[in-house]
């Protein structure tokens with residue numbers, strides 16, 4: 001296959017993505033940016049491991065000053081690679097961050113529109129366009145700052161954090177995610193601003209690949225193809241998370257889509273970089289941004305034998321080979337052969353089939369990687385949730401870091417445990433909070449109670 005989607009080049013500080021540039025790998029800190037020492041230390045660790053960019057969450061106005069201090073300290077210590085500020089809900093914070101770091105991520109679902117109440121809005125075309133005009137006006141100061149400072153913008157749509165306006169017109173769909181970004185793209189274009197990177201993220205691999213593919217088509221139609229940031233969000237931890245991320249990212253890279261990647265793990269952030277590097281080494285660094293990409297084609301009943309016995313390498317090579325056939329549902333039966341250290345062939349095959357949505361053999365887990373907003377021991381609790389509930393085949397269970405974005409982004413989960421005040425969580429059934437103020441050490445027990453009260457509990 002010939003790579004036919006070369007995105008236009010975008011400069012982010014001292015790196016350039018898009019065109020035939022290297023696929024940049026990135027991660028995000030998971031400590032509050034206000035903890036300057038910890039943030040600086042994590043950034044250094046990530047850059048040291050090979051990250052091309054590092055993102056930090058900037059949720060509150062006082063965090064702007066902390067971001068400035070982190071940036072200064074890194075530069076003083078010789079770390080000049082780009083930082084990205086992750087901003088939700090506040091145009092003022094985005095504008096200030098754009099003066100400090102090389103890129104700002106905004107979410108079209110909550111940048112100007114309020115957080116979704118999942119309320120059906122029946123806007124006429126006239127009213128809809130008035131909303132777009134309001135968004136246009138509110139983006140002007142950000143565009144001005146970005147032009148002045150050379151800052152790039154990532155327009156990051158997430159499945160589950162779309163506005164009521166978009167949800168009412170397009171639903172919580174791949175199309176809705178794409179249209180949310182396209183509205184912002186056309187405003188930036190009207191102002192002749194092109195320093196853009198776009199992302200479409202979902203915890204469901206199929207929704208993620210569908211939205212990125214659709215976005216590519218829409219950008220080709222409009223004549224401006226911007227670099228895409230690829231990632232399966234809330235993928236969780238361990239082998240399941242690595243498989244979901246690899247399938248989604250490999251599917252798109254195999255089609256010549258994608259310019260920067262993040263493997264999202266509910267684990268120490270440095271694991272994201274070490275794994276992303278292994279994955280890219282398997283994919284073939286050159287292949288990803290060259291004109292010749294072979295998309296492997298398998299169908300029916302498939303026996304696959306990874307060459308490596310290292311689980312991360314075996315996952316990478318298997319997903320790169322099978323992603324397109326699995327996600328396009330051409331494979332109906334899968335057998336993995338060979339000897340992979342600590343990962344049984346049957347489990348590996350079942351996990352691949354489940355991640356591709358072909359065959360469900362256990363509970364599905366969604367968990368965010370955590371960030372500066374996380375206020376409890378997300379890694380430990382999500383591991384415990386996985387251990388206790390994996391036999392509940394057919395249920396989707398989420399463990400999310402914060403109540404700000406967690407409930408929206410676990411939109412299709414049956415049950416969830418979401419961080420609230422320090423070391424406490426809220427237990428959800430679907431989108432409804434059922435038990436509040438649960439100390440984190442009781443989270444598993446309370447989650448089990450809510451699952452049992454609703455008739456979904458089964459003994460192992």
Ligand code: SF4
Nearest residue numbers: 368370371401402406
């Ligand atoms: S849901 Fe998780 S990753 Fe997203 S903002 Fe909250 S803590 Fe951070």
